[in-house]
Structures are given as C-alpha cells and as structure tokens.
Amino acid sequence: MDRLLLHACCGPCSTSCVERLRTMDIEPVLYFANDNLATREEYDKRLDAIRSFAQAAGVELHAKPYDHDAWRAAVRGLEDEPEGGRRCDACFRHSLAAAAEAAAKGGFEGFSTTLSVSPHKNSPRLFAAGHAVERPGCPFVEHDFKKRNGFLRSVQLAAEYGLYRQTFCGCEFSCQGENPRFRNPNPAADNQTLDFGLRTSDSRAAAPVGRSGQAVVELVVAMLAILVIVGGLLQLVLLAHADTETMAEATAQASDAAASKGSFADTFSAIRDWEAGRDNLLLTPDDREVGGSLAHPRNDIASRTAPAGDWSALDDATHTDIRSFAERGSTAAFGFVHARAERDVEVLPLSGPLFGLHQATTGNDVWMVKVNDLY
Numbered sequence: 001m002d003r004l005l006l007h008a009c010c011g012p013c014s015t016s017c018v019e020r021l022r023t024m025d026i027e028p029v030l031y032f033a034n035d036n037l038a039t040r041e042e043y044d045k046r047l048d049a050i051r052s053f054a055q056a057a058g059v060e061l062h063a064k065p066y067d068h069d070a071w072r073a074a075v076r077g078l079e080d081e082p083e084g085g086r087r088c089d090a091c092f093r094h095s096l097a098a099a100a101e102a103a104a105k106g107g108f109e110g111f112s113t114t115l116s117v118s119p120h121k122n123s124p125r126l127f128a129a130g131h132a133v134e135r136p137g138c139p140f141v142e143h144d145f146k147k148r149n150g151f152l153r154s155v156q157l158a159a160e161y162g163l164y165r166q167t168f169c170g171c172e173f174s175c176q177g178e179n180p181r182f183r184n185p186n187p188a189a190d191n192q193t194l195d196f197g198l199r200t201s202d203s204r205a206a207a208p209v210g211r212s213g214q215a216v217v218e219l220v221v222a223m224l225a226i227l228v229i230v231g232g233l234l235q236l237v238l239l240a241h242a243d244t245e246t247m248a249e250a251t252a253q254a255s256d257a258a259a260s261k262g263s264f265a266d267t268f269s270a271i272r273d274w275e276a277g278r279d280n281l282l283l284t285p286d287d288r289e290v291g292g293s294l295a296h297p298r299n300d301i302a303s304r305t306a307p308a309g310d311w312s313a314l315d316d317a318t319h320t321d322i323r324s325f326a327e328r329g330s331t332a333a334f335g336f337v338h339a340r341a342e343r344d345v346e347v348l349p350l351s352g353p354l355f356g357l358h359q360a361t362t363g364n365d366v367w368m369v370k371v372n373d374l375y
C-alpha cells in the first residue's frame with residue numbers, strides 16, 4: 001500500500017508507528033484528529049509535540065480542527081463509563097470516522113491509527129471501530145503497533161525527540177486525579193460542576209479528600225523519619241565526643257603511670273595471642289584469638305626491637321613471661337601500665353524508645369609499655 005493515512009493520537013505514539021511502517025516500505029501521512037481532548041490547551045500541547053516529531057522525522061502531517069462539542073455529542077450518555085468501557089468505543093469511532101473521511105477525500109488507499117500502540121487500548125475493539133467507519137475503496141487497515149515492543153520503542157523515541165508525553169488518555173473523564181486542573185475544586189459538596197461542565201458523582205468528589213488525608217499521613221511519616229535520623233546522628237555525635245574524651249583521659253593517665261615510679265599492671269588483657277588462621281599469615285582477616293598466654297606479645301616486642309640496639313638488659317624479657325615481671329612490682333625491668341576512663345552519655349528522648357537505650361556509658365582502656373622507669 002503506497003498511500004496510507006495514519007490517524008495520530010499524539011507525537012510520542014506516532015514515533016514507533018511511523019518507524020514500523022517505514023520498515024514495511026509504507027510512507028504514512030499523519031492525521032491529527034483528536035476532538036476527545038478535554039481542553040484546547042491540551043490539544044495545542046499534543047499538536048505542538050506531533051509537529052515537532054513530524055518535522056524531525058520528515059513526515060507529512062495534517063490536523064483536523066478541534067471540535068470538542070462534537071465529541072461530547074458522540075459520547076453523550078456514556079459519561080459515567082469507566083476508561084476502557086463503551087465510551088471509549090464511541091470515542092474511537094468518532095476519531096476514526098474523521099480519519100476515514102479525510103482518507104477518502106485525499107485519495108488514500110486506506111487508513112489506520114496509532115492508538116493501537118498503547119497497551120491501554122484493546123486492539124480488536126479499535127479495529128472494529130475502524131471497520132465500522134471505513135468508506136468504499138478506502139478500508140481501515142489493521143496494524144497492531146503494540147506488538148514487538150512497539151510501546152516501549154515509542155517511549156524511547158519520544159525521549160530521543162524530546163516530545164511532551166501526556167499522563168492521561170485525553171478526555172475530561174480520563175484525567176481526574178492525573179491533572180489538578182480537572183479535579184473538583186470543592187470535593188465536600190455533592191454534584192459539583194467542574195470547570196469543563198462535567199458533573200461528578202459522590203464517589204468522585206470524595207477522592208480528593210482521601211488523597212489529601214494520605215498526603216498528611218505521608219508528611220507526618222516523613223517528618224518522623226527525619227526526626228529519627230537527626231536524633232540518631234545527634235546521639236552518635238555525643239557518643240563519639242565522649243569516646244574521644246575518655247581516650248584522651250586514659251592516655252594521659254597511662255602516660256603519667258608509665259613516666260613515674262610505680263607498679264606495673266598485674267593483668268594484661270589488652271594483648272592476646274592470635275593464630276594465623278587458614279592462610280598461615282598473621283595480621284590477616286582470618287586470624288583467630290587464642291587469649292591467655294603473654295608469650296606472643298613478649299616475643300613480638302623483643303624480636304622487633306632488639307636488633308636495632310643494645311637490648312641486652314632485657315635478656316630476661318625475651319625468655320621470661322611478662323607476667324613474672326609484672327609480679328615483681330616496681331623492681332621489674334619490663335611491663336605494662338594500664339589506665340581506664342569512662343563517661344556517662346546523655347540519652348536523647350528519641351534514642352531511648354527507638355534504640356532501647358536507658359543509659360549509655362562509653363570508656364577506653366590504654367596500655368603502655370614501661371621499661372624500668374622509662375616508657
């Protein structure tokens with residue numbers, strides 16, 4: 001078929017339909033006929049988008065003058081039908097009748113529609129509407145453009161062309177809830193007249209109340225979430241501050257103890273023995289704590305420091321358990337001093353119930369090596 005008039009509902013849907021037809025060696029002419037659009041403003045936005053696409057893609061485009069009153073007459077009595085119901089069948093017939101007339105007058109061999117690219121449009125019902133209005137010698141041609149990812153392709157191409165993509169089908173009955181312009185301005189009152197003359201039912205009027213209630217709940221939840229996050233961060237800052245203070249205080253106390261005459265610590269829980277783990281290498285993530293013996297830290301200290309100088313005074317240390325030095329009190333040649341500092345941290349009002357905190361204490365232990373009275 002050389003001459004096909006393609007009824008076009010909008011720019012985005014036209015993109016993949018034109019591309020598909022061109023792969024079939026059909027060069028369509030676009031016909032924008034959309035009396036169904038709720039407002040002149042929406043009609044102009046969609047017309048601008050399809051003009052932009054037609055220009056970029058080099059497709060011939062014609063547009064039917066907008067006549068929403070004619071469309072309202074075509075769907076009279078079907079206003080309360082749900083989207084996808086009988087009003088849509090009448091809507092298809094109205095738009096396709098305009099396309100059929102233009103195709104016959106223009107000497108086209110047939111006409112089709114981009115509407116079939118939408119996953120929301122039932123193709124067999126669209127085709128039935130097309131056949132119902134076709135003229136002798138100018139049939140409706142069935143193209144199911146949604147097949148083989150036609151819709152997905154239209155989304156990709158519309159983004160590439162930078163086209164306006166609407167969020168509702170088109171008529172005033174399809175856009176309530178999508179476009180604030182079409183919402184009932186006074187949902188508390190029954191049977192309000194909307195700005196396009198549509199009268200709503202009670203259930204439609206109640207919808208905005210539900211939405212605003214949900215919005216308030218979402219706002220409260222969001223504010224609570226922010227409070228929890230800020231409270232948690234504040235609690236962490238308080239804990240970190242107290243931790244830094246106790247570390248500084250314990251270090252100062254341990255330094256004093258190491259620098260002055262006095263006894264060594266009699267336990268040394270800070271350093272333990274470690275097994276190398278499966279990789280047979282120490283200081284790797286799979287090391288395992290053994291605990292108890294002080295032989296390893298003693299040997300470690302001695303072996304790392306002795307070669308650098310004369311450590312003969314510590315001969316005993318390399319062969320004797322550190323604990324035995326510690327037991328000798330101030331006469332020991334080698335040992336450790338220990339200091340600990342603690343702080344109570346204020347528990348913030350939110351942290352208590354949320355994190356199960358009733359009181360918080362942070363503390364630090366510092367161990368320092370002491371050799372005779374040097375450190």
Ligand code: SF4
Binds near residue numbers: 083174
């Ligand atoms: S929902 Fe879409 S197809 Fe149905 S009547 Fe409205 S504009 Fe037409």
